[in-house]
Amino acid sequence: MKITVEEDKCCAGGQCVLAAPEVFDQRDEDGIVVLLTDTPDSSKYEAVREAAQICPAACIHVADN
Amino acid sequence: MTPDAGREPARVVVVGASAAGLAVVEAARSQGYRGELTLIGDEPHLPYDRPPLSKQLLTGDWPPERLLLREQAHLDGLAVTMKLGQPASTVDADAREVVLADGDRVPYDALVVTTGVRARCLPGSDGISGVHVLRTLQDALALRAELVPGRRLVVLGAGVLGAEAAAVARGLGAEVTVLDPLAWPLARIVNREIGGWLAEVHREHGVDLRCSCAPVTGLHAAEGHVAAVELADGTVLPADTVLVAIGATPAVEWLAGSPVTIGGPEPASGSGGVLCDPRGQAAPGIYAAGDVAAWQDPATGEYRRYEHRLNATEQGRAVARALLDPGFTPPPSVPYFWSDQYDLKLQTFGTLDADDEFIVVDGSLGARRFIGVSHRDGLVRGALGVGMPRQLRAWRTAVAEHAPWKETTPA
Numbered sequence: 001m002k003i004t005v006e007e008d009k010c011c012a013g014g015q016c017v018l019a020a021p022e023v024f025d026q027r028d029e030d031g032i033v034v035l036l037t038d039t040p041d042s043s044k045y046e047a048v049r050e051a052a053q054i055c056p057a058a059c060i061h062v063a064d065n
Numbered sequence: 066m067t068p069d070a071g072r073e074p075a076r077v078v079v080v081g082a083s084a085a086g087l088a089v090v091e092a093a094r095s096q097g098y099r100g101e102l103t104l105i106g107d108e109p110h111l112p113y114d115r116p117p118l119s120k121q122l123l124t125g126d127w128p129p130e131r132l133l134l135r136e137q138a139h140l141d142g143l144a145v146t147m148k149l150g151q152p153a154s155t156v157d158a159d160a161r162e163v164v165l166a167d168g169d170r171v172p173y174d175a176l177v178v179t180t181g182v183r184a185r186c187l188p189g190s191d192g193i194s195g196v197h198v199l200r201t202l203q204d205a206l207a208l209r210a211e212l213v214p215g216r217r218l219v220v221l222g223a224g225v226l227g228a229e230a231a232a233v234a235r236g237l238g239a240e241v242t243v244l245d246p247l248a249w250p251l252a253r254i255v256n257r258e259i260g261g262w263l264a265e266v267h268r269e270h271g272v273d274l275r276c277s278c279a280p281v282t283g284l285h286a287a288e289g290h291v292a293a294v295e296l297a298d299g300t301v302l303p304a305d306t307v308l309v310a311i312g313a314t315p316a317v318e319w320l321a322g323s324p325v326t327i328g329g330p331e332p333a334s335g336s337g338g339v340l341c342d343p344r345g346q347a348a349p350g351i352y353a354a355g356d357v358a359a360w361q362d363p364a365t366g367e368y369r370r371y372e373h374r375l376n377a378t379e380q381g382r383a384v385a386r387a388l389l390d391p392g393f394t395p396p397p398s399v400p401y402f403w404s405d406q407y408d409l410k411l412q413t414f415g416t417l418d419a420d421d422e423f424i425v426v427d428g429s430l431g432a433r434r435f436i437g438v439s440h441r442d443g444l445v446r447g448a449l450g451v452g453m454p455r456q457l458r459a460w461r462t463a464v465a466e467h468a469p470w471k472e473t474t475p476a
Contacts (some may be wrong), residue, residue: 005291007130011116011403012410012454017376031410031454047437053091053382056401058114058134 001045002063006046009059012030016055020047022056031061069434073389074174074350075100078163080153081316082106084114085355086375087134087382089177090145096389098296102145103171107180108201109150111137116374119229123277124236125209127182156323157476162181162233163349167427175388180351180382182313182372187221190284194293196307211306219294219304221281221432223250223274225404227310228267228447232406236268241279242273242302244294249276256417259437259449260432263406270407313372315339315357324348328359328368335368338435339456344395352388354380362395369381373399399465409433410459415447426472427456438461441468 003023012031016024023044025034040048052060076230077093079086084105090102098190106112113132140147162170184198195209208230212218220227223245233242235281245252249260250267267274279298284307294302315338317327325347328335339361345352345360355377359370376398383395395445403412417423421439428435434452438445438460444467451459462468463475 013375013401013412014454014458014461015401017458026455026458028455030235030452031458042159049095053088054375054378056378056403057116 001042001048001065002041003035003040003048004061005033005035006059006061006065007032009057011057011059013056016051016060019051019054020044023048024051070191073098073100076103076106076172077101077177077388078103078105078171078173078175079177079179080105080163080319081177081181081260081357082108082112082147082149082357083179083181083355084112084375085181085358085377086117086177086179087112088144088378089179089354091135092093092382092385093388094143096385098385098389100145100174101149103152103173104145105148105151105165107114107150107152110202111135111140111147111149113450114166114374115200119199119204119233120227122202122205123209123230123233129206135244153319155319156319158324158348158351167214174350176351177384178314178317178325178347178351179355179377180319180356181356181377183316184309185308185312185314187281187284187307188313190308190309191457192289192293192309193284193286193291194289196284196303196309198309200232202311208306212237212239213277216239217244217303217305218308219244219302219306220308221245221294223276224248224253224309224310225251225402227308228263229404230271230308230310230405231267231272231274232318233274236407239306241271242275243267244275244278244281244302246278246280246294247276250274251404252415254413255411255449256421256423256439257428258418259280259417260262263411266407266409266433267415291466315370317357323351325351325353328370332369336370338368338370340368340435342385344393345380346387350410352384354384366462371400373400373402397465399461409451410454411449411451412449412454413449415439415462417447417449421446422470425471428453438463438470438472443470444468445470 112134183202190196220243279296285293326340339353359368421441437449439447447461447464
């Protein structure tokens with residue numbers, strides 16, 4: 001799995017952090033998404049897919065290898 | 066036994082191809098659903114996102130393609146039959162078929178209603194050019210074409226849509242007047258203190274914001290184009306362009322004669338939406354999600370409809386689960402909302418009722434960077450943040466659990 005994010009689409013809602021806190025964080029100054037890893041281990045796949053689906057700005061993209 | 070009980074539906078038909086409808090089909094596939102999925106939409110476009118219509122699309126920063134919620138290749142991977150540009154006209158619940166406007170009949174075992182809302186129009190404005198609503202991509206492109214320096218824009222309604230459009234229009238150099246009969250902007254979402262603060266922000270940016278305004282009685286037109294807005298107190302405001310942002314009504318007409326129940330006009334009775342149980346079921350085999358749906362709150366018994374972007378996705382995902390698992394009960398959700406105006410981002414978790422106590426716990430209104438928390442009877446009800454998204458998120462659990470109020474950020 002490879003994750004990409006479109007920072008300029010991010011609405012800083014933090015839903016991704018709630019879904020997958022080991023993969024996503026938010027910048028202190030403006031809350032924009034920070035990717036802690038773009039290739040998470042398989043135990044995180046389900047949480048990452050949930051984060052991508054729930055994101056209210058649709059700015060998280062997941063590609064399966 | 067209802068047809069939903071115990072067995073996975075062979076054919077799921079989703080009517081409404083926006084955020085909620087997309088969430089249903091996407092979540093159904095991620096839950097392992099292998100049956101037939103059909104997504105029906107009245108607009109010709111692939112599912113696209115609406116919040117940017119009054120933000121990045123209206124400013125011209127983003128081309129329409131950037132609004133697509135998913136790429137075509139991703140949608141192909143979901144194996145969904147898409148019927149776009151084809152409005153549904155009725156439901157034949159006995160035959161279990163959706164009837165499309167062109168007469169085509171689409172059979173279903175489970176039907177999901179995600180038709181959203183329609184912008185309310187101003188009576189008497191038909192056929193007058195320069196009068197706009199803002200709900201669809203076409204609406205936004207038509208409005209954008211008129212927002213040029215010096216253009217006199219009158220916005221009817223200081224809700225989220227009107228306030229965001231006013232901010233964008235000022236940025237594009239238009240002369241902007243905003244009218245609202247309520248006492249402060251975003252009055253249905255924020256309290257008086259925040260509303261007053263926000264009004265000041267708009268006035269500083271040159272918006273002529275008139276709250277507690279007399280009702281609009283009509284439009285003046287010259288050669289078929291809008292020329293002025295007239296108010297009940299006799300005021301006549303010259304206008305080159307009018308944006309009617311006075312709310313929206315659930316798109317439920319096509320459900321007339323179906324077994325679903327439509328709610329009453331009050332917020333606690335579902336504000337005209339499709340009444341659903343706490344897992345989104347409206348009638349045997351029929352579910353609803355998103356702006357059109359009024360789900361029952363198990364805690365209060367009230368039916369509430371939310372026109373919030375995150376709610377569309379959450380309910381769509383929950384319906385997909387409920388369709389496939391009769392024992393599934395969705396976790397309580399926390400209303401989340403955001404709005405971008407000028408360089409400010411407002412976000413709320415929960416609700417800020419006018420009667421609740423509201424305390425700024427971090428930053429300050431003057432600095433335009435703060436978090437305020439509302440509480441009632443000693444329990445946290447909502448939190449609003451401006452420019453502090455990460456810190457605001459720390460309050461979400463306290464809002465969700467109605468935690469005992471204290472002024473420090475919950476650990």
